[in-house]
Amino acid sequence: GEDVEQSLFLSVREGDSSVINCTYTDSSSTYLYWYKQEPGAGLQLLTYIFSNMDMKQDQRLTVLLNKKDKHLSLRIADTQTGDSAIYFCAEIESYNKLIFGAGTRLAVHP
């Protein structure tokens, strides 16, 4: 079945860039997503990219998609302490059915 894999942990210094990586298996996914989960909260959609794009930029966020390698990344510029959270990569298996990775815990330190 479909599978989404992510590294589990990333630690960065405040002000640096963070890059969170993800690999997925379903080449037919029309959209790929990044969700953010803060402690004790539900997931919140951060950004998404359509599969015919290779890059999407939204303020401090840059999403890169390499369809050939089935690789998705999320870059957060000027990372702040408020960015500390778990970031989930997800692919869409069928109509609104998302397959999530295990999540990457981002820790931002001064």
Next chain:
Amino acid sequence: EAGVVQSPRYKIIEKKQPVAFWCNPISGHNTLYWYRQNLGQGPELLIRYENEEAVDDSQLPKDRFSAERLKGVDSTLKIQPAELGDSAVYLCASSLARGATGELFFGEGSRLTVL
């Protein structure tokens, strides 16, 4: 506008006891989902409703789990009897029926601990 509301936030029960979780989706959202999130894992879909109809329940362990969405709005997820392995966070989400952009709106979840 109110988001997805779930209750209870926390529940501790002994194994073999029943438990129920309630979800009120965002007003106007026809699609409702129940996900289970085990510790250190991403959410996994249990069941998806389009209005009152369960259109995808392939991942719901039907021997002990049941769900309903009688009037196409609120939903209840029940586990009877609970087992130790059911300890997890149960997330409810909702989305608009039209389009398939994958934007799901999640509640804060109900954390279940089975002793």
